[in-house]
Amino acid sequence: MGGTGEDRVYYVISDLHIGGDEQLEEVEFLDELLEFLGRLAETDENAELVINGDAFGLWEFTRVEGMAKFDVLESTYPQLFEQLRETGENVDITLLPGNHDHELAAYDEYVERFAEYNVDLLQSQSFTRPVGERVIHFEHGHQHDPNNRIEDWGDPNVAPLGYYYNTLVTSRAGQLSDRGRYNWLKDVQAVTPTERVPIWLLSKYFYREMNPLLRYALLPFLLLFNVSAILVVFAALNLLGVWSTPVEWTTSFLGQFGTAGTAIWFLLAINVTVTSLLLLIGIPLYLLRRDINKTIDRFGILETGLTVDAETSYDDAAREILGRREETAIFCYGHTHRPRIRALDEGLMVNSGTWLKRLHRRDGIIGLLPPVFYPSYQLCAVRIAADADDVVVEYEPIQKSSPSPEELTLTERFLTLGRKPDPNLPDRATVESAAESEAAVSTPELTD
Numbered sequence: 001m002g003g004t005g006e007d008r009v010y011y012v013i014s015d016l017h018i019g020g021d022e023q024l025e026e027v028e029f030l031d032e033l034l035e036f037l038g039r040l041a042e043t044d045e046n047a048e049l050v051i052n053g054d055a056f057g058l059w060e061f062t063r064v065e066g067m068a069k070f071d072v073l074e075s076t077y078p079q080l081f082e083q084l085r086e087t088g089e090n091v092d093i094t095l096l097p098g099n100h101d102h103e104l105a106a107y108d109e110y111v112e113r114f115a116e117y118n119v120d121l122l123q124s125q126s127f128t129r130p131v132g133e134r135v136i137h138f139e140h141g142h143q144h145d146p147n148n149r150i151e152d153w154g155d156p157n158v159a160p161l162g163y164y165y166n167t168l169v170t171s172r173a174g175q176l177s178d179r180g181r182y183n184w185l186k187d188v189q190a191v192t193p194t195e196r197v198p199i200w201l202l203s204k205y206f207y208r209e210m211n212p213l214l215r216y217a218l219l220p221f222l223l224l225f226n227v228s229a230i231l232v233v234f235a236a237l238n239l240l241g242v243w244s245t246p247v248e249w250t251t252s253f254l255g256q257f258g259t260a261g262t263a264i265w266f267l268l269a270i271n272v273t274v275t276s277l278l279l280l281i282g283i284p285l286y287l288l289r290r291d292i293n294k295t296i297d298r299f300g301i302l303e304t305g306l307t308v309d310a311e312t313s314y315d316d317a318a319r320e321i322l323g324r325r326e327e328t329a330i331f332c333y334g335h336t337h338r339p340r341i342r343a344l345d346e347g348l349m350v351n352s353g354t355w356l357k358r359l360h361r362r363d364g365i366i367g368l369l370p371p372v373f374y375p376s377y378q379l380c381a382v383r384i385a386a387d388a389d390d391v392v393v394e395y396e397p398i399q400k401s402s403p404s405p406e407e408l409t410l411t412e413r414f415l416t417l418g419r420k421p422d423p424n425l426p427d428r429a430t431v432e433s434a435a436e437s438e439a440a441v442s443t444p445e446l447t448d
Contacts, residue, residue: 012382014052014334015354020060023186024174041087053098053140059166088118099142106156132386134329141333144313190357203370322346329431341426360421372412375403395425
């Protein structure tokens with residue numbers, strides 16, 4: 001260990017969210033994490049591992065307090081802590097608190113306990129490291145999220161909105177997850193932004209928890225809803241004597257198929273009847289809801305939601321940090337769970353992503369079926385190093401098999417045929433020397 005910023009290599013990971021109540025104890029990427037740490041334990045590079053916030057899910061522990069949480073982590077993941085000890089003998093390991101593990105900044109004993117495993121816990125909100133002739137600024141990023149901002153850093157009693165969400169929702173999900181038809185509820189911490197949680201719950205109820213007979217009975221109606229809505233219009237025109245051709249043509253066409261055609265006709269008739277009722281009820285309810293929302297907006301009752309702005313606030317923060325000191329080349333953060341590189345005039349902003357499962361929303365192509373949330377892994381470590389006069393940022397993928405097909409029902413797999421997510425990590429990026437003071441980056445558009 002040791003060396004200077006000119007030859008030091010930095011590996012950055014974040015948002016592991018290890019630990020929590022009951023089902024949240026399971027770490028699906030533990031083998032991959034141990035392998036990654038094992039590789040660093042044998043590297044010849046002058047390297048430093050930076051764990052840039054939310055390594056642990058301390059907010060999700062609701063049955064123990066204070067330093068007892070460390071005892072639980074230590075006893076639950078002995079392999080991880082022993083591997084940290086071994087890796088820390090070869091490379092420096094720096095741990096920065098995030099919002100989920102802000103308590104690490106609240107108790108000095110954490111510093112001593114982590115030091116026993118060769119982990120240097122910094123209880124600050126941010127820190128810098130030299131790389132070549134430039135500087136990297138590290139922070140978790142939650143301070144730019146109004147729902148998770150810690151106003152009094154280091155106070156163990158602080159409780160932003162995100163704290164209540166995770167102690168009341170996420171931890172509770174961990175306690176109840178194994179009661180479902182499949183152990184899926186614990187994945188609530190992988191749903192981002194949090195405004196998607198209600199529609200995700202509806203989706204999992206429909207595809208996973210609903211009685212299969214009821215689900216398959218509803219499928220034809222939901223799939224044909226758009227067609228039925230059009231037929232409602234045609235039926236209304238026919239009843240009013242305005243235009244009867246579509247109804248006559250449909251009757252004649254289906255009549256050619258005998259009993260099968262009659263069955264289809266009755267199915268369409270039922271769909272049209274139900275759709276008509278839904279439209280009669282839905283239109284006034286929609287107008288009422290819109291009027292209520294306008295009233296709420298006028299009074300400003302709901303000015304802050306749970307949604308994390310994954311772009312603007314972090315762009316502004318990066319520009320401010322990068323512009324403060326000319327030698328600062330990189331603003332490295334996490335929190336949003338989205339691997340991202342963005343070139344700014346002052347340098348690069350780099351997001352280290354997450355090791356949690358990622359859920360990609362796939363809306364239905366037709367009908368009123370709930371969207372499918374397709375799971376994938378995008379494990380990675382960001383490698384930052386000097387190369388001649390430049391600073392190079394690369395994403396090193398950590399290979400992990402896709403989630404088991406059992407996580408999706410047959411219906412979900414059928415509805416996402418040909419639409420599986422294929423998330424890409426950002427391309428290699430370079431910050432030129434301080435004399436040039438420019439950033440160059442090529443980044444693929446990432447979709448969720």
